[in-house]
Amino acid sequence: MSTAKRRRPASTEKRRALHDRLTQIRAExxxxxxxxxxxxxxxxxxxxxxxQQLHKNTDDLxxxxxxxxxxxxxxxxxxxxxxxxxxxx
Numbered sequence: 386m387s388t389a390k391r392r393r394p395a396s397t398e399k400r401r402a403l404h405d406r407l408t409q410i411r412a413e414x415x416x417x418x419x420x421x422x423x424x425x426x427x428x429x430x431x432x433x434x435x436x437q438q439l440h441k442n443t444d445d446l447x448x449x450x451x452x453x454x455x456x457x458x459x460x461x462x463x464x465x466x467x468x469x470x471x472x473x474x
Contacts (some may be wrong), residue, residue, distance in 0.1 A: 467473035 466474060
């Protein structure tokens with residue numbers, strides 16, 4: 386008889402690794418639930434309002450950058466036309 390250890394199939398090792406990972410995740414979730422800070426409704430509303438304002442500002446900046454890009458393209462087209470007409474060095 387052979388005294389060598391039998392090797393586990395790969396699927397068993399994967400199941401074991403998945404089980405270990407799930408155990409770690411469950412422990413982390415439990416820890417987060419215990420450590421959770423209490424937030425008042427007013428604080429939540431204030432943060433939510435700030436995030437909405439930030440989103441609006443981001444959208445406004447994107448619009449402005451798009452317009453700046455369009456203006457730059459128009460300026461470049463005018464410069465090319467002036468160079469072609471030998472009116473600009």
